[in-house]
Amino acid sequence: MTSTNTPIIQLSNVGKSYGNISALRDVSLTVRQGEVTCILGDNGAGKSTLISIIAGLISHDQGTYAVDGAPMHFTSPRQALDLGISAVYQTLALVPLLSVWRNFYLGSEIRKGSGIFKRLDVKTMQQTAEREVERMGINIPDLEQPVGTLSGGQRQVVAIARAVHFGARVLILDEPTAALGVTQSGLVLRYIATAAREQGIGVIFITHNPHHAYMVGDHFMVLSRGEVELDTPRADLSLEDLMFHMAGGAGLNALQHELHRGEPTTAGQAA
Amino acid sequence: MNAITESVETRVKRRQLQQTPLWKRILKRPEVGALGGVILVFAFFYVMAPPFRQLSALSTVLYQASILGIPAVAVALLMIGGEFDLSAGVAVVSSSLAASMFATEVTGNLWTGILLALVLSLAIGALNGYLLVRTKLHSFLVTLSTFLMLQGLNIAITKLVTGNVATEDISGMVGFDLGQRIFASNFHLFGTTVSIAIVYWLIFAVIATWVLLRTRMGNWIFAVGGQGDSARAVGIPVKRVKIGLFMVVGFSCWFTGMHMLFAYDTVQSGAGIGNELLYIASAVVGGCLLTGGYGSAAGSALGAFIFGMTTEGVIYADWDPDWFMFFVGAMLLLATVFNGWLRIRALSRSK
Numbered sequence A: 001m002t003s004t005n006t007p008i009i010q011l012s013n014v015g016k017s018y019g020n021i022s023a024l025r026d027v028s029l030t031v032r033q034g035e036v037t038c039i040l041g042d043n044g045a046g047k048s049t050l051i052s053i054i055a056g057l058i059s060h061d062q063g064t065y066a067v068d069g070a071p072m073h074f075t076s077p078r079q080a081l082d083l084g085i086s087a088v089y090q091t092l093a094l095v096p097l098l099s100v101w102r103n104f105y106l107g108s109e110i111r112k113g114s115g116i117f118k119r120l121d122v123k124t125m126q127q128t129a130e131r132e133v134e135r136m137g138i139n140i141p142d143l144e145q146p147v148g149t150l151s152g153g154q155r156q157v158v159a160i161a162r163a164v165h166f167g168a169r170v171l172i173l174d175e176p177t178a179a180l181g182v183t184q185s186g187l188v189l190r191y192i193a194t195a196a197r198e199q200g201i202g203v204i205f206i207t208h209n210p211h212h213a214y215m216v217g218d219h220f221m222v223l224s225r226g227e228v229e230l231d232t233p234r235a236d237l238s239l240e241d242l243m244f245h246m247a248g249g250a251g252l253n254a255l256q257h258e259l260h261r262g263e264p265t266t267a268g269q270a271a
Numbered sequence B: 001m002n003a004i005t006e007s008v009e010t011r012v013k014r015r016q017l018q019q020t021p022l023w024k025r026i027l028k029r030p031e032v033g034a035l036g037g038v039i040l041v042f043a044f045f046y047v048m049a050p051p052f053r054q055l056s057a058l059s060t061v062l063y064q065a066s067i068l069g070i071p072a073v074a075v076a077l078l079m080i081g082g083e084f085d086l087s088a089g090v091a092v093v094s095s096s097l098a099a100s101m102f103a104t105e106v107t108g109n110l111w112t113g114i115l116l117a118l119v120l121s122l123a124i125g126a127l128n129g130y131l132l133v134r135t136k137l138h139s140f141l142v143t144l145s146t147f148l149m150l151q152g153l154n155i156a157i158t159k160l161v162t163g164n165v166a167t168e169d170i171s172g173m174v175g176f177d178l179g180q181r182i183f184a185s186n187f188h189l190f191g192t193t194v195s196i197a198i199v200y201w202l203i204f205a206v207i208a209t210w211v212l213l214r215t216r217m218g219n220w221i222f223a224v225g226g227q228g229d230s231a232r233a234v235g236i237p238v239k240r241v242k243i244g245l246f247m248v249v250g251f252s253c254w255f256t257g258m259h260m261l262f263a264y265d266t267v268q269s270g271a272g273i274g275n276e277l278l279y280i281a282s283a284v285v286g287g288c289l290l291t292g293g294y295g296s297a298a299g300s301a302l303g304a305f306i307f308g309m310t311t312e313g314v315i316y317a318d319w320d321p322d323w324f325m326f327f328v329g330a331m332l333l334l335a336t337v338f339n340g341w342l343r344i345r346a347l348s349r350s351k
């Protein structure tokens, strides 16, 4: 916690192909304690593929992936979770017909009793789930409610609260604020900042919103068609630079010109 | 932080909201439709068939229900886990055949036959599960194949071994009495004869319900059937859960097979066909969703009870037994429509 620069996760030249589609090539990334790494890029750039590898959902077929210096080749997200690496997937990975608290603890259930009488500790799980979801700023009246009956944003909050609760060392968020209102987005961003600065958690934050990214990011990586286009610390980058890269570099100027016919707007004013 | 102070108020509000009345919570359970069905069917035959009103009739009904219900409990677990087993009906017979023939023709010892049958039944389940996760085919296809293969093997091997379509009588063998006492004995209760199969059935239903609602494995079964990808993403060993569920069905087939063997002493090699659909129907009437992720083990017991009442009710009412299948079909249709409606209500946002 004290030494903020210890690398937890190190990827070197990682690649992944689906059949003959190469989704990711030559990606190197270091996630350090207490640092927020933002990954940006167009749709289909390979962001979700990259974090799926880190979270153990799929395995890479090129390069190396090391946690605390030890090379890893996860075959199940369980292995990543056991190392304190947890993710909010873009698809959220919730089970619609299961209740909120069961979803929250799915795969990491708290149990009591022993031997064949080992059973779920329902009360503890319900109370913790309630507290954690509330901390993210939403109110779910009934924790027994199936997740499928929640609104898209509420579902997202449940998934985030869950990842936050179990992501003891590395927290991966794939577009967590996509379906959220202003208040909840704010809470999530604030949480990301506190988790990193105060608890020393390494955060990987994927977003299409450069303002959100710039607010919390310490390090920025822009992916483009499976390759790293930009990889730079915050110190070397302004918000304008970041937006420029995200929008596809020079393409943005042309687009702006086309849309505004030379009106004197800069991208930064959009905030 | 602002959110913290807010949460205290919302928590108070929530406490009031959580006081959902008991009857409303019961109405949200998957088995509530089957419970209604039990009452209706019972009332129907109570009125239509005077002999149905006797206590001994109830014992017979429950016995019929237990023969269906033991595999149906396991099939319900499997269906909640998102899969089907069409081979369960003939697998029961495969198990009795294996036990009987291995004991009479090979070792001369009943217990080795019983043990071999257990291994075989678990292996059939494991094979179904393994083929499923390996080929990624729909379980309907995989188990349809094993169903047809077992159906053929049951008759072909029996003919090969005994030269007959049925197995030899095992009632003279050493250990038969003990085996019968374990698997197929009767006892007296309130002046009627009650089969021990009923007791086993109820025990299995209670255990399965407890596992589903109160254990980690139960949580995993719901998750695997409800959204397999999400289950995998949180680290649940989806494949192992599925194979395990098929093996539980295998175990239930073995148990039923042993009951049948010790109740009838011989086994007809062509029997069992069609029962797999009754197991599935019991589970569905009991609230299981064909697509998985939703259902109840207790509900499957209620479903089996409904079919038990119908089988016997038709006989007590002195109708042609062929009516039974008509009733099964009609009830399945009614129950699925009703359960679907209930589920939509349960999953709707209203309190």
Ligand SMILES: Nc1ncnc2c1ncn2[C@@H]1O[C@H](COP(=O)(O)OP(=O)(O)OP(=O)(O)O)[C@@H](O)[C@H]1O
Binding pocket: A018, A021, A022, A023, A041, A042, A043, A044, A045, A046, A047, A048, A049, A050, A090
């Ligand atoms: N299971 C899969 N099978 C085949 N191709 C895949 C699979 N998953 C992803 N891809 C391909 O890999 C590429 C990268 O996809 P990925 O989901 O990582 O993009 P992304 O950067 O997360 O996009 P978005 O911003 O839309 O979420 C895409 O071209 C996609 O079609």
Ligand SMILES: [Mg+2]
Binding pocket: A047, A048, A049, A090, A174
């Ligand atoms: Mg994505």
